Amino acid sequence: MALLLGLLMALHAQIPNRIGNLGSLVESVLPWFGAFVPVLLAGALWRRSASAVVALLLPVVVWLNLFGGQLGDRSHSGGDLTVISQNVDADNSDPAGTARDLAASGADLLALEEITPQALDTYEKALATTYPYHAVQGTVGLWSRLPLSGTQPVYDGMNYGPLAATRPADATLASDRAMRTTVATQQGPLTVYVAHLGSVRVNPRAGFSTAQRNRGVQALAEAVAAEKNERVMLLGDLNGTLDDRAFADLTAQMRSAQDVAGDGFGFSWPAAFPVARIDQILVRGVRPESAWVLPATGSDHRPVAASVSW
Structure with missing residues (x-):
């Protein structure tokens, strides 16, 4: 599930719109797919599965690549x-x-x-x-x-x-x-x-x-x-x-x-x-x-x- 989550976010542009505009729907809520990471982490810890924890690195890295830049303050003072x-x-x-x-x-x-x-x-x-x-x-x-x-x-x-x-x-x-x-x-x-x-x-x-x-x-x-x-x-x-x-x-x-x-x-x-x-x-x-x-x-x-x- 962790690998599928990472691939879904990484390849979102490849999801076709031919069926119900599914690609656009996924992209409209794309940042929220990161919310599945702590859920899967809890499951991995409950199962005591090291491989599941390692697999979570993929969705974490993909999410940070897509949205990590929005986490900080990018503003500057001034303006006309x-x-x-x-x-x-x-x-x-x-x-x-x-x-x-x-x-x-x-x-x-x-x-x-x-x-x-x-x-x-x-x-x-x-x-x-x-x-x-x-x-x-x-x-x-x-x-x-x-x-x-x-x-x-x-x-x-x-x-x-x-x-x-x-x-x-x-x-x-x-x-x-x-x-x-x-x-x-x-x-x-x-x-x-x-x-x-x-x-x-x-x-x-x-x-x-x-x-x-x-x-x-x-x-x-x-x-x-x-x-x-x-x-x-x-x-x-x-x-x-x-x-x-x-x-x-x-x-x-x-x-x-x-x-x-x-x-x-x-x-x-x-x-x-x-x-x-x-x-x-x-x-x-x-x-x-x-x-x-x-x-x-x-x-x-x-x-x-x-x-x-x-």
Whole structure:
């Protein structure tokens, strides 16, 4: 069992997705396979099996190779810009309290996802003093201390280009789930995407259902690839961990602020007991100095934050 566990983690990329997206499902929870090591160690000690203890070296070494770099604090002091992203939850019973908590963070940019029409006015009023500029497209928005311009929705780029001028009838990345805008900083323009990709589901018949989310990932990857601005940031609830192979086209172009400058794994969901980082801050052309997870608000996601420098 120890050898099989080690091989499973080492060869996760070889697990096929043809049957119920099994490979993506395994990769979504890959760090947690390390939890089986102490269970197997207890069994080995109970059996007094030296060979079983030695066999456990394989999964331990593989896990440390994959995730050992996330155990320490990789943050640095300083930073020119602080950003926060949170899925504020459509069922949030206290949007005003969530807005106050986020405004008190001191962030320069604040990205919100899953904004309902009923709560939008609450967020606009609560954040108006701290953030004089904001742009909203459907259920996603960006509040900023700095001027914004060129805001537009992001459509499916697979057939119509990464940023379509008008919404095609069968666009697969809905205009109310992703937006692009430009932030005017003293160092020049910064392109910011805010996105809330489609939800994923696990059920006995379909397995790990990710089709809608994956189309959104592809659309964002094409949009980022077409960007002429060197400085790009993607904030949002991507409904997946970056270990999932579905995000390869995005991670080939952008770095995760948490992976580069975080402290620990940065799990953000569910808020009560986070077990996965599905809320992401990805950057290109700027340097992450620190990244962290904020305390829970009234949402079922915790806010994620990062400080970046030019």
